[in-house]
Each structure stands twice: as structure tokens, then as C-alpha cells.
Amino acid sequence: MALDEPHKDDTVETVNGIQVAIADQVRHLVETVTLEKRSRGFVLTGVPTNDDC
Numbered sequence: 130m131a132l133d134e135p136h137k138d139d140t141v142e143t144v145n146g147i148q149v150a151i152a153d154q155v156r157h158l159v160e161t162v163t164l165e166k167r168s169r170g171f172v173l174t175g176v177p178t179n180d181d182c
């Protein structure tokens with residue numbers, strides 16, 4: 130995850146009013162991911178745990 134401009138091959142979507150660029154090679158890995166704000170910062174939940182990561 131980065132605060133950067135999208136690359137030309139990225140897919141850009143709006144999620145909860147925020148534009149998000151997703152690289153095609155990781156799209157299948159982030160379809161189930163949620164970014165949650167917790168007391169100590171941000172946490173990614175729902176990250177796949179199989180060997181494809």
C-alpha cells in the first residue's frame with residue numbers, strides 16, 4: 130500500500146469515497162481485504178493466508 134499516483138496498468142476504483150489504485154498482479158489477493166483503524170494504527174484484515182501470497 131502506498132500514497133502514490135496510479136501506474137498506467139492499475140485499476141482505479143472508488144472505495145468509500147476514496148480512489149484506490151490496484152495493480153492487476155495483486156488484485157486477487159486484495160479482493161477480501163479490509164483496512165481497519167484500530168487504537169494503534171491501521172490493520173489489514175482478511176488477508177489470504179494460502180501459499181499464493
